[in-house]
Structures are given as C-alpha cells and as structure tokens.
Amino acid sequence: MSKVHNFSAGPSILPKEVIDACVEGIQNFSGTGLSVLEVSHRGKEFIAVVEEAQATLKELMGIPEGYEILFLGGGASMQFLMVAYNLLETKGAYLKTGVWASNAIKEAKYIGNVEVVASSEDKNFSYIPKNYTIPSDADYFHCASNNTIYGSQMQSFPDSPVTMVCDMSSDILSKRVDVSKFGLIYAGAQKNMGPAGVTVVIVRKDILGKVSRQIPSMMNYKVHIDKETMFNTPPVFPIFAMLQNLKWVKKVGGVAEMQKRAAARANLLYDEIDNNPLFQGTVETGDRSQMNACFLLKDTALEEKFNAAWKAAGISGIKGHRLVGGYRASMYNALPIESVEALVNVMRNFNK
Amino acid sequence: MSKVHNFSAGPSILPKEVIDACVEGIQNFSGTGLSVLEVSHRGKEFIAVVEEAQATLKELMGIPEGYEILFLGGGASMQFLMVAYNLLETKGAYLKTGVWASNAIKEAKYIGNVEVVASSEDKNFSYIPKNYTIPSDADYFHCASNNTIYGSQMQSFPDSPVTMVCDMSSDILSKRVDVSKFGLIYAGAQKNMGPAGVTVVIVRKDILGKVSRQIPSMMNYKVHIDKETMFNTPPVFPIFAMLQNLKWVKKVGGVAEMQKRAAARANLLYDEIDNNPLFQGTVETGDRSQMNACFLLKDTALEEKFNAAWKAAGISGIKGHRLVGGYRASMYNALPIESVEALVNVMRNFNK
Numbered sequence: 001m002s003k004v005h006n007f008s009a010g011p012s013i014l015p016k017e018v019i020d021a022c023v024e025g026i027q028n029f030s031g032t033g034l035s036v037l038e039v040s041h042r043g044k045e046f047i048a049v050v051e052e053a054q055a056t057l058k059e060l061m062g063i064p065e066g067y068e069i070l071f072l073g074g075g076a077s078m079q080f081l082m083v084a085y086n087l088l089e090t091k092g093a094y095l096k097t098g099v100w101a102s103n104a105i106k107e108a109k110y111i112g113n114v115e116v117v118a119s120s121e122d123k124n125f126s127y128i129p130k131n132y133t134i135p136s137d138a139d140y141f142h143c144a145s146n147n148t149i150y151g152s153q154m155q156s157f158p159d160s161p162v163t164m165v166c167d168m169s170s171d172i173l174s175k176r177v178d179v180s181k182f183g184l185i186y187a188g189a190q191k192n193m194g195p196a197g198v199t200v201v202i203v204r205k206d207i208l209g210k211v212s213r214q215i216p217s218m219m220n221y222k223v224h225i226d227k228e229t230m231f232n233t234p235p236v237f238p239i240f241a242m243l244q245n246l247k248w249v250k251k252v253g254g255v256a257e258m259q260k261r262a263a264a265r266a267n268l269l270y271d272e273i274d275n276n277p278l279f280q281g282t283v284e285t286g287d288r289s290q291m292n293a294c295f296l297l298k299d300t301a302l303e304e305k306f307n308a309a310w311k312a313a314g315i316s317g318i319k320g321h322r323l324v325g326g327y328r329a330s331m332y333n334a335l336p337i338e339s340v341e342a343l344v345n346v347m348r349n350f351n352k
Numbered sequence: 353m354s355k356v357h358n359f360s361a362g363p364s365i366l367p368k369e370v371i372d373a374c375v376e377g378i379q380n381f382s383g384t385g386l387s388v389l390e391v392s393h394r395g396k397e398f399i400a401v402v403e404e405a406q407a408t409l410k411e412l413m414g415i416p417e418g419y420e421i422l423f424l425g426g427g428a429s430m431q432f433l434m435v436a437y438n439l440l441e442t443k444g445a446y447l448k449t450g451v452w453a454s455n456a457i458k459e460a461k462y463i464g465n466v467e468v469v470a471s472s473e474d475k476n477f478s479y480i481p482k483n484y485t486i487p488s489d490a491d492y493f494h495c496a497s498n499n500t501i502y503g504s505q506m507q508s509f510p511d512s513p514v515t516m517v518c519d520m521s522s523d524i525l526s527k528r529v530d531v532s533k534f535g536l537i538y539a540g541a542q543k544n545m546g547p548a549g550v551t552v553v554i555v556r557k558d559i560l561g562k563v564s565r566q567i568p569s570m571m572n573y574k575v576h577i578d579k580e581t582m583f584n585t586p587p588v589f590p591i592f593a594m595l596q597n598l599k600w601v602k603k604v605g606g607v608a609e610m611q612k613r614a615a616a617r618a619n620l621l622y623d624e625i626d627n628n629p630l631f632q633g634t635v636e637t638g639d640r641s642q643m644n645a646c647f648l649l650k651d652t653a654l655e656e657k658f659n660a661a662w663k664a665a666g667i668s669g670i671k672g673h674r675l676v677g678g679y680r681a682s683m684y685n686a687l688p689i690e691s692v693e694a695l696v697n698v699m700r701n702f703n704k
Binding site: 003004006008009010011012013014019022023026027032033034035037038039040041072073074075076077078080081103106107110111188190194195196197198214215216217218219231232233234235236237238241316317 | 567669
C-alpha cells in the first residue's frame with residue numbers, strides 16, 4: 001500500500017499492481033523488446049490489447065450482444081458533443097444534476113433542441129431530482145450517474161420511454177448496472193478505469209444512423225465502429241493501462257466486489273460525518289455518492305487546524321471543489337479501506 | 353541502444369532515457385510518492401509539467417510571441433475538423449499531397465467550402481505539387497508538411513497570401529521551421545514528440561474569433577486557450593512523456609541537431625536505394641521525405657527472402673503501407689544512425 005492516502009477526484013488512485021504492469025509494458029511490451037510507448041497501434045500485440053480490453057469490459061459489465069465498445073480520445077467532454085451529433089434530431093432530454101450534466105446540456109445546444117426535464121440547481125445540486133417525466137417525443141434521455149463535484153449519485157435509473165444515455169465517468173465499474181437499459185454509456189477512464197487520456201463508449205448499434213445531418217468522421221460513432229475503434233491512432237498507452245486495471249478488477253472479484261468495497265468505504269466515512277459533531281454532509285442522505293463524499297466543517301475557523309491534521313496523516317486530495325467548499329473524499333475502486341480508516345481516525349481525533 | 357531497430361511509422365521509437373524517465377514518473381512523480389497516472393491534473397506538479405512542455409517547445413521551435421500552445425486529445429484527425437470549425441468562413445484552400453491531406457479536405461467539407469489548389473493524386477502522391485496559386489480570398493491555406501504513407505515531404509513552404517495552416521505530425525522537430533510563416537501548426541505527438549494520445553496545436557491568437565458560426569466548446573481553440581489547455585482533463589501521461597522527449601531533444605542539441613541527424617540517416621538510406629540495383633525509390637528525388645523512405649524491390653519475387661534477411665537483423669516495422677506496397681523505413685528523431693546502417697547492410701548483403 002502506498003504511504004500516501006490518495007483521495008484525488010480524478011485522475012485518481014490506481015492499484016499498485018496496475019502501476020507495476022504499466023512499468024513492465026513500458027520497458028518491454030508483450031515480449032517485443034520495445035516499449036508500449038513506441039509500437040504501432042496496428043501491430044498484432046496492440047490489437048490484442050484492444051480486444052482483450054473490450055472482452056474484459058464486456059464480461060465485467062455484462063454488456064449484451066448488439067453493443068459496441070469504443071476507446072476514444074478527447075475526454076467525456078467530447079462525448080457531450082458526439083452524443084448530440086449522433087442522436088439529436090428533434091429534441092434531447094437532459095437531467096441537470098451538476099456541472100458535467102450542465103456542460104452536456106450546453107454542448108448539445110450547439111447541435112439542436114434541448115429540454116431539461118428536471119434540475120437540482122435550486123439547491124446547489126445537493127440532491128437528485130425525482131418524479132420527472134421524460135418526454136416520449138425526445139430522441140434520447142441523458143443523465144450523469146454520479147456527480148463528482150457535488151457528491152451526489154443516482155441510486156437507480158428511470159424507466160425511460162426513449163433511448164437512455166448516461167455519463168458514468170465517475171462511478172462506472174463501482175456497482176452493477178443493467179447495461180440493457182441504456183442505448184449509450186460513456187465514461188472518461190481517469191476515475192475507476194485507468195489513467196486520463198481515453199474515454200470508453202458503449203453503444204447499442206441500432207440507435208445509430210437515424211439523424212439526418214452529415215456527421216464529420218471523428219464525431220461519428222459509426223465510423224469508429226467500422227474501423228474497430230482505430231479510425232485514427234488511438235491513445236495507445238492509456239488503453240494499455242486501462243486493460244491492466246480491468247484485469248485487476250476481474251481478478252479481485254469483478255464489479256460485485258467493487259460494489260461491496262465501495263459500500264464499505266462510503267458507510268465508514270458517512271457514519272463519521274453524521275456522528276462527529278464537527279462535520280456535516282452537503283448532499284441529501286438518500287442521494288449521497290459512494291464515490292465522492294462532500295462534507296464541511298461546521299466551524300470554518302477550524303479548517304486550518306484540520307488541514308494540518310489530515311496532511312500529517314499522509315492524506316492527499318480531499319480539498320473540496322470551489323463550487324461546494326469544505327472537503328471531498330473521492331473513494332474510487334482502487335482506494336483501500338485503510339485509507340478511509342486513516343481519514344476517519346483523523347476526524348475522530350480532531351473531535352477529541 | 354535497443355536490440356530492436358524500430359522503423360515503425362508511428363507510434364514510433366523513443367529514446368531510451370525518455371522511456372526511463374517515464375518509468376520513474378510512473379513509480380514516483382515529482383517526489384509526490386504517487387504515480388503520474390494517479391495525480392490530479394490540477395495539482396501544482398502536473399501544471400508544472402504542462403508549463404515546462406510549453407516553454408521547452410517554444411524554445412526548441414523558436415515560437416514567437418502571440419502564439420499559444422495547446423495539448424489536446426483526439427489526434428491530428430480531430431484537428432482536420434477543428435481547423436475548419438475555427439477558421440473556415442468563406443473558403444478553405446487545401447494542398448492535396450496524400451492520405452492525411454485528403455482526410456483534412458474531407459472533414460473540412462463537413463463545415464464549409466473547400467478549394468483544392470493542387471494535387472499529386474495523378475501519380476499516386478509520389479511528388480509534391482509546385483507552382484500552384486493560393487487564392488487570396490481563401491480564409492486559410494492548409495498543407496501537410498510530410499506524408500508518412502507516401503514518403504514525400506515539402507522541402508519549402510509557399511509564401512501564402514492567407515493564413516497558412518500546417519499538419520506537421522510526421523516531421524515536427526526534425527528540421528528548423530519559421531513558425532512566423534504559419535497561423536496554425538498541429539501535430540500528433542506519436543512520431544517525433546512522444547507517445548500517442550496527445551496532439552500539439554500552435555496557434556497565433558489573432559487568427560481566431562473571425563468566423564460567424566457558434567463553435568462547440570471542445571472544438572473551440574479559444575476555449576482551450578482561455579483554460580490554459582485544461583478545459584477538461586488532458587491526456588496526462590502522454591503530456592508527461594512528451595515533456596521527457598522535448599527535454600531530450602533540447603539536451604542533445606535541439607532542432608538543429610535533429611536536422612543534422614535526419615539528413616545523415618536519410619542520405620545513407622537513399623544512397624543505398626539509388627545505388628543498389630535491386631531497389632528503387634517511389635518518390636520523386638527532390639520531394640523525398642527524410643522521415644519516411646519508401647522503396648520497392650524491383651523483383652517482387654525476392655520479397656520473401658529479403659523479409660527474412662531484415663527480420664534476422666533485428667529490424668522491425670519496415671513493411672510498406674498497403675497503398676504504396678514495398679517497404680517504408682520511418683526514421684524519426686530517436687532512431688540511431690546505427691539502425692539505418694543495419695538496414696543498409698542488409699540491403700547490401702542481399703545484393704551480393
């Protein structure tokens with residue numbers, strides 16, 4: 001275990017053995033005598049990496065037949081645009097639950113008509129809206145499953161009358177999801193899947209090809225699918241590193257085990273937040289994220305002292321986002337429970 | 353020196369010490385005790401990487417004031433689209449010299465009006481067109497300085513009456529270029545700059561903001577500039593690795609030294625191609641690329657034997673692109689002259 005307790009919101013902690021496998025690949029990739037940094041993406045060794053990453057993700061998430069898996073550059077922010085480019089004909093329906101969901105709305109508006117079906121902006125995105133109606137004349141319904149910045153998470157997904165699209169950047173692979181409910185799932189890798197630089201897109205093929213606009217090649221999911229996710233040079237090393245992480249998830253027990261660990265970490269920390277009189281959570285209890293726990297010191301005058309305490313304990317990355325303030329502990333798949341225990345101990349001792 | 357002679361067309365060979373520096377960064381980044389794969393891109397250590405990469409590139413290429421340097425995901429193919437999005441109002445003028453130049457034209461057409469000012473398609477792109485006229489009513493003139501697939505290279509650039517835009521993906525940093533002649537230069541990193549996953553954009557700010565269309569954020573150079581190339585999570589590790597390579601270029605003597613080495617490698621190989629009766633080059637002599645030398649065996653019946661010979665010598669990656677056939681030796685910055693000598697020896701012995 002690293003001496004640093006890495007609560008970074010993303011890019012974020014990776015398992016030690018993933019890092020070791022990355023080093024090995026950089027020194028001698030698949031016995032080629034070359035570094036994974038300097039091999040052709042069209043070589044059989046790297047094609048095997050891509051195929052294994054697709055197969056492992058398919059197995060881990062239980063992705064049904066009819067879906068394609070793409071590994072693209074550009075980040076999830078590029079997907080805000082690509083989703084609209086490929087799917088928006090009449091109207092896109094969006095759930096506005098935070099910064100990234102808002103950005104997805106903003107980018108879709110460059111392409112076409114957008115309807116916000118519900119928003120939690122009235123209370124600084126501290127909850128997930130419920131009881132909204134998704135219009136059946138929309139081309140698709142877009143939501144973000146977890147809000148990294150505000151620390152809220154959808155505990156369930158609606159039964160959408162139209163194709164459901166979800167940005168799962170910050171909680172993918174942390175809990176079981178019924179992929180068949182979604183037409184398209186996308187996620188930047190840099191939280192639960194790997195390092196920054198690659199974005200995973202899982203798309204049901206039959207939702208594509210239905211818009212009337214011409215789609216530029218790099219924006220066009222069909223082009224990427226036809227070229228087996230190698231329309232152009234892909235982000236080779238980020239994909240290689242992601243595969244190492246997918247293999248680690250599989251080895252330690254798959255998504256079911258990740259879900260168990262996430263619950264254990266979150267319960268431990270939220271219990272302390274709720275029971276320690278110095279702290280308070282910022283999100284409605286039922287909508288709290290298991291990935292990103294946001295909390296405040298009730299007395300902000302104590303912040304300097306508290307900051308010194310957690311830093312002294314080797315804790316890194318829990319400063320809250322400026323839009324929320326206070327603290328945010330990001331607890332992604334690779335974070336050991338011992339790191340949460342270390343934080344909880346600091347909070348307890350601070351109260352004493 | 354690696355035992356493998358890596359002539360890969362890209363992603364391609366990197367210096368041993370760059371690979372070593374990557375390993376170090378993956379194991380302990382800037383003394384953080386964390387891997388560069390798991391740190392926040394907003395942390396001071398990574399911001400320092402971005403700033404040093406920008407400063408080093410500025411120094412190496414002699415980039416004047418008024419230019420901004422961006423490190424984007426998505427690949428040079430994304431720039432085909434972004435260039436048109438940001439600059440094309442009335443008409444884009446394009447020089448058609450190969451596959452990538454053709455792709456740039458194709459993508460620009462999704463955005464607006466394109467004029468091809470000259471093309472070498474009539475002779476399978478085996479030369480660089482000359483004596484063409486760039487229309488002064490175009491918004492910009494776009495060219496590709498080097499054609500990886502066909503092995504041709506622009507030996508000089510025209511005096512363009514309009515903003516000149518250049519895809520330098522496959523020869524950036526291999527020779528001195530007067531950046532002030534260009535409004536925008538872009539290059540995928542995976543040949544002379546670093547591993548795959550990051551694209552460098554060098555843009556003179558005053559050419560932006562002149563088109564009437566609304567530009568989606570991820571497509572908008574101004575947005576990326578305003579956010580200091582961190583509008584969203586950048587490809588962290590590819591940028592880190594690129595910095596290690598830029599530092600290596602600087603240390604060994606800068607672009608002047610790279611140019612000297614490129615000339616030495618290319619002269620050695622083309623001399624053999626021209627003097628060995630078994631082989632012939634595919635590109636007009638005056639337009640040959642110093643980066644990618646394409647050549648054929650005059651008697652294709654000898655191919656199997658020749659393939660066995662170069663493979664036995666530890667040579668990798670010289671199979672020609674299917675559009676040209678034969679052989680292609682890519683000789684990027686990090687390729688030692690010894691690797692070219694090894695290839696030339698194989699060719700000589702094969703003739704004996």
